[in-house]
């Protein structure tokens with residue numbers, strides 16, 4: 001009766017991995033309960049999520065072949081484009097289809113952008129690739145593109161490209177304050193990404209020590225035309241979520257990332273915590289901090305517990 005915060009299935013967005021060239025779903029060791037889907041198993045899973053009252057999924061593709069330009073990301077026959085079309089056909093307007101927009105799943109070097117011969121990420125050349133990916137995803141029928149590469153100017157470049165091609169209705173969920181976190185490890189297993197030479201993303205993602213810098217990043221994305229803004233990861237950055245909420249009126253999303261999920265599952269498997277109770281506590285706290293939407297591998301489990 002006096003609870004100030006209500007978590008509902010409508011707050012949750014389920015990440016789904018879809019992998020090219022497999023005939024059966026593949027388990028992901030570091031993400032127990034999450035799989036790399038075939039196109040068919042992805043549609044079946046989405047059907048159950050819709051029945052549970054979950055309004056949206058965010059798609060990540062795992063291509064069979066990777067190259068320097070990440071060409072699979074914008075190929076009309078690339079795995080994510082096919083998956084978007086499958087969901088659009090199966091659900092129409094019943095499901096909001098979001099696609100992660102990045103190159104790292106598709107590049108052989110594992111960076112989120114194009115890499116110069118010297119090995120640094122080329123911000124501006126990458127923007128042209130992001131524009132191509134956005135158009136490919138829009139042509140496949142996506143509702144929302146979610147650029148996650150943290151290149152400067154990415155939201156403006158994508159907005160311009162979409163508008164030019166008459167995709168003004170495609171919205172942008174900007175990974176606006178995305179930290180260079182150690183919590184993405186299990187995700188990189190899920191998408192088979194290894195950054196070349198043991199590199200990291202500290203040149204383009206945020207420093208965990210900083211919050212003012214992140215607020216600037218969010219402001220830039222809002223000015224460039226973001227429709228929804230995201231903070232990632234979630235739990236270690238509840239202060240960032242709260243500050244973004246206080247400053248902006250756009251919907252705020254938070255990504256409870258792979259490492260956050262894996263820590264719960266690993267401790268629970270050891271009998272050290274009650275995994276389900278901790279999961280619900282995490283999600284409620286993220287909402288209390290100010291997130292309207294939570295991207296989480298716990299979406300199904302939480303929605304089952306909450307009831308539609």
Ligand code: PBG
Pocket residue numbers: 100102103104105112148149183184185186187188201256257258259
């Ligand atoms: C980049 C991307 C990453 C995640 C979402 N989009 C990985 C990264 O930045 O290295 C991480 C999500 C998670 O850990 O659950 N395409």
